[in-house]
Amino acid sequence: xxxxRDEWKQVLEQELPPRESIxxxxxxxTAHYAKLFLREPSLFKWAGMAAFASNQVGVALxxxxxLETPRRMMGDDAADSSSRxxxxxxxxxxxxxxxxxxxxxxxxxxxxxxxxLDDLQEIRQGxxxxxxxxxxAHEVYLRCGIGELEELTxxxxxxxxxxxxxxxxxxxxxLSSDPRRAEELIREGNVLLLRHEQINTLRPVFExxxxxxxxxVSFGSELDxxxxxxxxxxxxxxxxxxxxxxxxxxxVKSVTDSRERWAWIEEQVLPVWRDVDRCxxxxxxxxxxxxxxxxxxxxxxxxxxxxxxxxxxLPGIPPAAEL
Numbered sequence: 079x080x081x082x083r084d085e086w087k088q089v090l091e092q093e094l095p096p097r098e099s100i101x102x103x104x105x106x107x108t109a110h111y112a113k114l115f116l117r118e119p120s121l122f123k124w125a126g127m128a129a130f131a132s133n134q135v136g137v138a139l140x141x142x143x144x145l146e147t148p149r150r151m152m153g154d155d156a157a158d159s160s161s162r163x164x165x166x167x168x169x170x171x172x173x174x175x176x177x178x179x180x181x182x183x184x185x186x187x188x189x190x191x192x193x194x195l196d197d198l199q200e201i202r203q204g205x206x207x208x209x210x211x212x213x214x215a216h217e218v219y220l221r222c223g224i225g226e227l228e229e230l231t232x233x234x235x236x237x238x239x240x241x242x243x244x245x246x247x248x249x250x251x252x253l254s255s256d257p258r259r260a261e262e263l264i265r266e267g268n269v270l271l272l273r274h275e276q277i278n279t280l281r282p283v284f285e286x287x288x289x290x291x292x293x294x295v296s297f298g299s300e301l302d303x304x305x306x307x308x309x310x311x312x313x314x315x316x317x318x319x320x321x322x323x324x325x326x327x328x329x330v331k332s333v334t335d336s337r338e339r340w341a342w343i344e345e346q347v348l349p350v351w352r353d354v355d356r357c358x359x360x361x362x363x364x365x366x367x368x369x370x371x372x373x374x375x376x377x378x379x380x381x382x383x384x385x386x387x388x389x390x391x392l393p394g395i396p397p398a399a400e401l
Contacts, residue, residue: 083230086214094209100139100202105374107209108132112372114216116365119358120253121246123268124275125216126364127351128208129371130301135205138298142198197291204283211279212239212271219243234278242270269348276340284334296326296333301347306367307354315347 081089093110095102108129115126215235218227224247231240245267252260287295299317307313320342321331333339358364 080226083214083218083232086218086230087210090209090213090217097206101136104132104136104139104202104205107205107213108136109372109374110209110213112368114213114220116368116372117220119365121250121264122216123265123351123355124212124242124271126355126368127272127301127347128212128275129368130303130306132205132208133371134298134301135201138295139198139202141298142195194291194294197287197295200283200286201295204280207279207283208275212275215239215243219247223247235274238270238274238278242267242274245270265352272343273340276343277336281336284336284339287334289329292332292334293327293329296321296331299333299342301350303350303354303367305370306364307357308361308363311353311357312350313354315342315350317342320346 090110094106097103111125111129111132114122115129119126215227215231218230224243227243228240245263249260249263249267252263284295297318301315303313303315305313317333317339318326321333321338325331331338333342354364
């Protein structure tokens with residue numbers, strides 16, 4: 079008997095840890111995207127890029143846990159209960175403490191920290207929303223084909239998501255007869271999946287971010303493809319680098335603005351990702367990095383250290399009196 083879209087979503091939801099297990103759930107979402115890419119690397123380009131994006135969200139969530147680590151290790155009962163249930167595995171806490179004291183004092187102010195916690199809660203919800211919104215469609219397409227997906231797609235999903243899968247499917251059928259045209263169809267189809275994610279799914283998430291949080295999120299928006307491409311190639315796509323440090327710091331440009339975000343994606347993220355994907359034909363780097371993400375392996379401490387170093391020189395985070 080055919081499943082409804084809600085039943086498909088429930089199947090995938092059951093594969094994840096509960097929402098309270100924040101870091102573990104994020105890792106599972108990241109792993110799911112990586113597995114999709116490894117299963118169909120010639121088709122599921124969006125899933126490959128989504129694995130790296132979800133991993134970066136995990137770094138940001140773990141950074142917030144870093145701010146909570148001192149209170150939790152001292153047994154402060156006032157610490158948020160969701161924090162106690164695990165942004166960061168306990169074995170990482172000692173290493174995290176080495177980074178704590180390099181951060182600006184303002185980040186430990188209760189009001190400032192609460193703003194950041196609220197903003198990162200929005201980002202976490204966005205991570206969950208993307209998985210809920212698109213992962214099921216990949217599963218239906220894999221198991222049942224484009225016809226079943228067409229039957230289950232809602233009107234709001236047709237412009238970008240369904241059209242994207244139709245292009246991917248047409249490209250799949252043309253791979254042997256016209257590989258150049260097939261690759262172009264697949265590429266453009268995956269870009270439409272990305273537009274669906276950015277325009278339909280993430281817009282309300284970014285609109286809910288606070289003014290100081292927009293600066294933090296903008297500086298934290300970076301896709302790190304290191305290890306997925308041979309040395310000598312560009313392996314990062316940073317919003318602040320693309321938009322300009324002072325423009326980002328002053329809030330003139332923000333990743334929460336859909337136009338600025340899409341300009342960054344088109345002009346920097348997609349070209350870097352295409353280079354990563356292109357190099358995978360001649361080197362094992364991308365496949366190996368995807369296998370690491372699929373298995374839950376992570377260099378989280380190093381990633382948090384880099385993220386924390388970015389936050390440590392952000393004068394744009396206001397003192398509590400301004401919040």
